[in-house]
Every structure is written in structure tokens, then in C-alpha cells.
Amino acid sequence: MPRNRRPQDRDEKRDEIVRAAELLFTRDGFAETPLSKVASAAGVTTNTIYWYFADKDALLVGVLDRVLHEALAEAAALPDRPWDEQLLWALARLQRYHRLVTVVHARANSSKVIDSWHTGFHDLADAMLVEGFREAGAAEDDLLLRAQLAVFVIEGLLMHPHDESAARSMLRLLVPTAS
Amino acid sequence: MPRNRRPQDRDEKRDEIVRAAELLFTRDGFAETPLSKVASAAGVTTNTIYWYFADKDALLVGVLDRVLHEALAEAAALPDRPWDEQLLWALARLQRYHRLVTVVHARANSSKVIDSWHTGFHDLADAMLVEGFREAGAAEDDLLLRAQLAVFVIEGLLMHPHDESAARSMLRLLVPTAS
DNA sequence: ACCTGAACACCGTTCAAGT
DNA sequence: ACCTGAACACCGTTCAAGT
Numbered sequence: 137m138p139r140n141r142r143p144q145d146r147d148e149k150r151d152e153i154v155r156a157a158e159l160l161f162t163r164d165g166f167a168e169t170p171l172s173k174v175a176s177a178a179g180v181t182t183n184t185i186y187w188y189f190a191d192k193d194a195l196l197v198g199v200l201d202r203v204l205h206e207a208l209a210e211a212a213a214l215p216d217r218p219w220d221e222q223l224l225w226a227l228a229r230l231q232r233y234h235r236l237v238t239v240v241h242a243r244a245n246s247s248k249v250i251d252s253w254h255t256g257f258h259d260l261a262d263a264m265l266v267e268g269f270r271e272a273g274a275a276e277d278d279l280l281l282r283a284q285l286a287v288f289v290i291e292g293l294l295m296h297p298h299d300e301s302a303a304r305s306m307l308r309l310l311v312p313t314a315s
Numbered sequence: 316m317p318r319n320r321r322p323q324d325r326d327e328k329r330d331e332i333v334r335a336a337e338l339l340f341t342r343d344g345f346a347e348t349p350l351s352k353v354a355s356a357a358g359v360t361t362n363t364i365y366w367y368f369a370d371k372d373a374l375l376v377g378v379l380d381r382v383l384h385e386a387l388a389e390a391a392a393l394p395d396r397p398w399d400e401q402l403l404w405a406l407a408r409l410q411r412y413h414r415l416v417t418v419v420h421a422r423a424n425s426s427k428v429i430d431s432w433h434t435g436f437h438d439l440a441d442a443m444l445v446e447g448f449r450e451a452g453a454a455e456d457d458l459l460l461r462a463q464l465a466v467f468v469i470e471g472l473l474m475h476p477h478d479e480s481a482a483r484s485m486l487r488l489l490v491p492t493a494s
Numbered sequence: 495a496c497c498t499g500a501a502c503a504c505c506g507t508t509c510a511a512g513t
Numbered sequence: 514a515c516c517t518g519a520a521c522a523c524c525g526t527t528c529a530a531g532t
Binding site: 146149180181182183184187 | 514
């Protein structure tokens, strides 16, 4: 039996599909881009997508995983900065995914895979923000509350047009060390 | 020319369609309920909906207007209460519309009518919350900021499962007079 | 003015058939 | 294992035709 027959090829093709979907989902929207467009952008036929993904929602999860890991890698490579600037950086970095934010919330109610991804994302985000607020000197007993609140505010800013200064002062309200 | 030929009938039928749509959109979701189900629940044929609404998005706006006005009427009939309890009441009252919240954000990116409704909703919500925070004794220069922040937090709570106590303490964080 | 039956275009998904 | 052509089911929307 040929174990690992051509795992590289398989992953590469899967990746091409995900990359095509990422571009289209973030630019045009998830409901607005038919799988046929993803397929032609990836240079495959529509049905081929179903060899790599169970359905359209599973493809969205593939996109979500990819963009999350990319953003995390970029964040990790960054020099240390004050906590409120880190939050501001995250907000700016995630701005390009605002259409994914809305569709994840909308489809989490109907799709099991997206609901699972969404739960996992918040677990991760909460954990990271708890750590950030702890280092920023927030009181130990409302760390999780502050983290969840910050996530809601960032999501809110992502989903609503706003100017930089409004975002800045809104996030400052959440940081304990701010004046 | 028969002015007002049967305006009552027209409004009544329109209302039946909206009520049927409200039930199905809030319970099963907007994308998940075909117009055929709305139609049969309202006792009309699918195409009849198009006599009253330009398209499915316009019907959603009809539902949004209806539920908003109802919630506002209920709120107006309430006795005066401390500000944080009013926020908590609003959160509980709007909980049943959490599926509408997510879909409005998702479709505001693609649909003009929904985007307009969404903008108008936030203008109204911000104005009401500014007034509430003013009466609650918030500093005059960050009233709007606090209002927008409170709206984001309430939307965040609506879109994510949470227990009552978490919501309570999160909203308390926003109210200036809280300890 | 109001309603309907029938049709159209589109899209997610499946499946039998290929290599 | 991987890919495709063809078909299916569904759904939003339109339109000519009725009253």
C-alpha cells in the first residue's frame, strides 16, 4: 500500500482552493461567491472542491484556519509593545476579515463546523487577551471579563465603519493603565 | 379615482406576511427559510410576496422595523429604573432577535436597504444610549463613545451564548456610577 | 390593484463513470 | 486516489395572464 503517495500535491491543491476562497470570500462575501467561482479561480472544476471539503461551510473553516494562523504568525513576529497598541494592531490586522466575522456569526447558528470553529476561536482569543490584560496590570478577578469585553468591542469595531481615533479611544477605555 | 380603495386590507395582508416572516426568520434563520415557507405560513402564494416587497431583503427590513417598534413600545411603557437595569432589560428583550442581529451585519455588506436600516438603527440606539448615560451621570465628553461601546457589548452578548451573571457584570463595567 | 401558474437562472450537492 | 460531466433539488425572481 502506497502510504504518503503524494501528500505534497494533495496539500498544495487544497491550499490553492483555500487561497482562492479566501480572496473571494473576504472581497465579495461568502454567500455572494458561488463555488463555481472558487473552482475556476483555483483552476479546478466545481465538483473537485468536494473531494477536499465536505461542503461549502467546511471550505469556509479552511479559510478561517488559514487566516487565523497567518495573523497569529505575524503577531508573534512583532516586537513587544504597550498593550493598547497591541489591541490596536490586532484591530487593524483583522480589518480585512470583517466580512468573515459577520458570516461566521450568522452561520454559526446553522452549521455545526462553523459553530465549533467559532467556539474555539473565542477560547483562544479570550486566553490570549487574558494574558495581555494580566501583563498590563488588570485586576486578577475580572481578567476574563475584560478579555471577553475587549473581544466584543473589537468585533463590533470590525463590523461597523469607524475612524481610527474612535477605535483608539474606545480601546483605551478598556485598558486599566490608561489615564 | 378610488383613493384609499382598501388600504386596511392591504396593510393587514402585508402585516400577515411580515408576522409569518418574523416567526420563521427569528426561529429558523433568514437564509434558512425560503420565501415559499413564509408564503404558505401567511396563506399566500410565493409570488404574492413580491407584490408587497421588492425582494427578500426588503421583507427582512419589514420584519426589522416591526420588531424594533414593538420593542421600543414595550420599553416606553416601562417604569423608570436604574440605568444598568435598563440595559439589562434591553439585552433580555432583544435576545429573541439574535439571529436577526447576525444576519443584518452579514447582509449589510451586500444589500443597500439592509445597510440603510442598519445605519439608522445605530443612529437611534446611539442617541438613546447617550441620553441614558447622560442621566446616569457619565462625563459629557465621552457620552457617545460610551453609548457606542455599550451597543457593541450588547450586540456581542446577543451573538454569543452567555449566562446572566456574566452579562450583568459586563454591563456594570460600562456604567459610571457602578462601584 | 392584486394575485397566480409557469418558467428562468442560479447554485449547492451528488453520483456514476472515468483515469 | 483523484477528477469530471451530467443531473437533481432547491430557491429567488420575473412575467404574462388572469380578476
